[in-house]
Amino acid sequence: MNAGQQMTRRLASRAGQSICRSCRDSISRNTYATAAAAAVQTEDQLAQHIPPVAQASPSTSYAVNAGVVLSRPPQITRDLHPFEAAFFLYQRRLNERLALPFTRYFYFKKRTAADLEWKRKMKQRLTPARDIGRYQGYGDEAWNDEVLIGAKESDFEHQVGKLLEDVERSGLEDASEPTGAHKIEREPVDRPMPRVTEADEKNDTKSLNRALQRTLYLLVKNKEGQWQFPQDRLKDEHLHGAASRIITHAGGVNMNTWLVGHTPIGHYQLDYPEARTSGDLKEHGAKTFFLKARIMAGQVNLKENKLGLQDFKWLAKDELRKEVDGSYWRSIKNMLAER
Incomplete structure (x- = not known):
């Protein structure tokens, strides 16, 4: 029952x-x-209450490596988008339009040296601000100050050139300048450095003076001929100490670097086709944990490196993708900055 x-x-x-x-x-x-x-x-x-059964042998393990993502941050601001350049030009022209109704005597007293210089320059450049092009704030055509698409006034290099030209002119070019002891000495004008360097033109990937608008990362070729970040196996040390050692052993002592933190920013796992014996352990692969670092000054020197490195490059993110292995790229791509 x-x-x-x-x-x-x-x-x-x-x-x-x-x-x-x-x-x-x-x-x-x-x-x-x-x-x-x-x-x-x-x-x-x-x-x-049943104890779990061990799936792997206690002698099975992975090698642990420390890697360094050494980068050089952008040195200059990025180029303006065409819309941004047009907007800033519009703002400067609007400021000029609002400033023109004020008489210059609000700023300069009559018949002073500053007033006479203003008159001379206005006669030559025909506008208060040379870099934005000619604009007449009075008359029937005062409203017609729009910039056409492709106009040179909206180009950054044109604006810089016009500003330098205005600074270099004294306003006395049309008059007969005095000679001898009474000749006017002009101060030299410092010109801005070019945004495109010689290293950019030669595509010198070993130079840090290139791609000034981008973040560059140090990529090295190991003794097996593979491109990767500097790395080495841990040797009775923590990750931060290992990263500091790797920087010195890889690039020499003539680099001023800074390890940003003690926490890894990512890792890469490599599985061996066949297990390798290391002492009493059988290693089925290697796990590399990356720490972030910055280079402040100096340059890489591989002549006395202790990691067997063959070559190095400073590359941006999109350039780096073309050099490394596909699985390596998928593990590191989210650690890198787009710019």
Whole structure:
């Protein structure tokens, strides 16, 4: 006799009367479900006390490496988008339009040296601000100050050239300048450095004086001929100490570098085709944990490097992708800055 039949008889005996068939079947079904749930719960509870079985041998392991993502940050601001350049030109022209109604005597007293210089320069350049092109704030055409698409006035290099030209002119070019002891000596004008360097033109990937608008990363060729970040195996040291050692052993002592933090910014796992024996352990692969670093001054020198490195390059993110292996790139791409 099962548990459901026993419960049915007990209920019938307590009530002193018989139970209809539908009620008896319902009681039996509920009892079976309850008993099954209790049995499953009991089995689950017992299973929780079973110790887990080790899936791998205790002698199986991975080699642990430390890697360094050494970067040079951008040195100059990025080039303006054409829309940004047009907007800034519009702002300067708007400022000039608002400033023109004020008389110059608000700024300069009549017949002073500053007033005479203002008159001379205005006569030559025909506008208060040379870099934004000619604009006449009075008359029927005062409203016509829009810049056409492709106009040279919106070009950054044109604006810089016009500003330098304005600084170099004294306003006396049309007049006969004095000679001898009374000749006017002009101060030299410092010109801005070009945004495109000689290293850019030669595509010198070993120079840090290139791609000044981008972040450059140090990529080295190891003794197996693979391009990767500088790395080496841990040797009874923590990651931060290993990263500091790797920088010196890879690039020499003539670099002023700074390790940004003690926490890895990412890792790369390499699985060997066949297990390798290292002492008493069988290594199935290597795991490299990368720390972030900056170079402040100096340059890489591989002549006395202790890691067997063959070559190096300073590359931006999109350039670096073309040099490294596909699986390596998928592991490191989120650690690198787009600009």
